[in-house]
Amino acid sequence: MARRFIVKQKDIIYIDDNSFKISGSEVRHIHVLRYNVNEEIVVNEYVCKIKEIKKDSIVLQKVRLAPKFGEPKVNLTLYVAMLKGDKMDLVVQKAVELGCKKIVPFFSKNVVVKLDDKTRIKRKEKLQVIADEACKQCGRTDKVEILNFISFKEMALNLENYDINFFAYENEKENFHNIIDNLKNKNMVHLSCIIGPEGGFDITEVEEIKKYPNVRCVSLGNRILRAETAVFKTISVIMYEFDD
Numbered sequence: 001m002a003r004r005f006i007v008k009q010k011d012i013i014y015i016d017d018n019s020f021k022i023s024g025s026e027v028r029h030i031h032v033l034r035y036n037v038n039e040e041i042v043v044n045e046y047v048c049k050i051k052e053i054k055k056d057s058i059v060l061q062k063v064r065l066a067p068k069f070g071e072p073k074v075n076l077t078l079y080v081a082m083l084k085g086d087k088m089d090l091v092v093q094k095a096v097e098l099g100c101k102k103i104v105p106f107f108s109k110n111v112v113v114k115l116d117d118k119t120r121i122k123r124k125e126k127l128q129v130i131a132d133e134a135c136k137q138c139g140r141t142d143k144v145e146i147l148n149f150i151s152f153k154e155m156a157l158n159l160e161n162y163d164i165n166f167f168a169y170e171n172e173k174e175n176f177h178n179i180i181d182n183l184k185n186k187n188m189v190h191l192s193c194i195i196g197p198e199g200g201f202d203i204t205e206v207e208e209i210k211k212y213p214n215v216r217c218v219s220l221g222n223r224i225l226r227a228e229t230a231v232f233k234t235i236s237v238i239m240y241e242f243d244d
Helices: 025-032 087-098 116-138 152-161 176-181 203-212 227-242
Strands: 010-012 018-024 038-041 046-053 058-067 075-082 100-108 164-168 188-194 215-218
Touching: 010 046, 018 188, 038 058, 046 188, 075 087, 075 116, 075 227, 087 100, 087 116, 152 188, 152 203, 164 203, 164 227, 176 215, 176 227, 203 215
Parallel strands: 075 100, 075 188, 164 188, 164 215
Antiparallel strands: 010 018, 018 058, 038 046, 046 058
């Protein structure tokens, strides 16, 4: 399949129903890779033929819809407490590779990261770039969304929208695999997993999450994991069991 490029909607100008012009960072990328007129590339969901190349823009003609590849069968949302430094970058990259559809960073009591509104916007944009690059790297043809950063309370209110929410909690004793075995035949498609910050959840937050009937509190084993490791393990188990 032709190489895929992800272009933001603000960088697309439609010429007619079958042609459009792109600008922005992906134009520079296409130049670096030395593509020429009449060669085919994939832009977002379409296979396109290059009709015109300029320094700052490229005109493309739609050829056909691109074949879907690497898209998960289940819709898994990751709710992850905001982590320090580049840990969040790594979490986003690997969550995309493992099959998450949406990633929602949130702020709970023990989160040490503090971001003002302007910094949140910039951080979200950077994480979206990481997600887009991870999609291209692993061959996914869908888009993984980084949603707006939210509070713990907002995150909890969202939980009722899923078939099931897996809540990874270090003091839980219930085996993860046993819980999944009891759910696999119930045709669950919209799933979420919840991972706390480096310092863990406050007990009042644990009680708030547990009160939802569609939440299953799970143990990740008898070893204390770093927050980012807990993300990778939780997603891996869920996707292995539900995305077959």
